[in-house]
Amino acid sequence: MPELPEVETTRKGIEPYLVDVIVDRVVIRQPMLRWPVTPELPTRLAQQVIRSVTRRGKYIAIHTDVGTMIVHLGMSGSLYLVDQKTEALFHDHVDIILGSGKCLRYTDPRRFGSILWTEEDWFAHPLIRSLGPEPLTDEFNVDYLTAQAKSRKKPIKTFIMDSKIVVGVGNIYANEALFMSGIRPDKPAGGISKKRLALLVDNIKTILSAAIKQGGTTLKDFVGGDGKPGYFKQNLSVYGRAGEPCVNCQKALIESRLGQRSTVYCPACQK
Known part of the structure; x- marks a missing residue:
């Protein structure tokens, strides 16, 4: 997608x-x-x-x-x-x-x-008016995310993929941002410290900005407006790499399902 x-x-x-x-x-x-x-x-x-x-x-x-x-x-x-x-x-x-x-x-x-x-x-428009903040704006910050996550039991990966919380953090980049932040995707959103949420906010911005610069990720059908593919797939650390060694610790990456979406993470680096 x-x-x-x-x-x-x-x-x-x-x-x-x-x-x-x-x-x-x-x-x-x-x-x-x-x-x-x-x-x-x-x-x-x-x-x-x-x-x-x-x-x-x-x-x-x-x-x-x-x-x-x-x-x-x-x-x-x-x-x-x-x-x-x-x-x-x-x-x-x-x-x-x-x-x-x-x-x-x-x-x-x-x-x-x-x-x-x-x-x-x-x-x-009904499809637009309920959307959360854009992830690359100042409106999406640690204070906002901490307030939204308070007492929430929803897994953090599902939480940040909710377009009413923040728009545009889809499955690929949620996997990557959580890996960069050292956070297990199934950890309850409300149980993550503000310090770790601050790191997650920064990494969401970093991963999305880098992907935009490289024209997105080519997976199956996607091409850009000029008909050319994106190249960010070369930089993926966990998504699509289940069973392969972690780029940090070399332990095998694990794949699970969260919200019916493929979720890949390192059991050693992500806590």
Whole structure:
């Protein structure tokens, strides 16, 4: 599943080709994604000038003067640019045809993503308004995380993956940040000291920033907005390495399930 670094990589990749460009038309080949593509999208977005491309959590917003297209990549979605004459393939569900001759194409083999349209403040949209702070902002800090974690019995990995607590810390980067912090993923959030939570906050910021710089992590279907893969997979210390030696102590990494997600950790380095 594309996580925050992959989504931000996509946003940065498509932004230069969209801002101040007019939308010629919209082609919807498959309207049934996680939720139906907003039926009015072709008429509302056509002939509008794209003013900006922003992100909130794992949602990309493409803004015009009359409304905003909200895109979520789901588990296998990609949003990238091609020449408008490029033939669509089976999983290419939506095209935003641009006046520049380019096409912003949404492809999604599993169809768990979404493309929605709103003419209200997009921060007030039901999918957006309940989201927690962005992890790379000052709003996400140790005082905030300590207050949220107080008396919580939920495992710390599941806790930091909750988008109402903090957005964008998906499975890959939760595994990596907890390893960097020396914290077992199944430890109750409320039982972790403020000092250790401070380290975790710093490491979440560090791991996400590094992943964004390297274009995200290439796992299965993900490519960036320019169609190129990310390279952060080369830097993963625990995710996808179950049974392999820990990079610090050489003991075998253990894999378990938390919240139905694969969880890999070092039994010696993480307490």
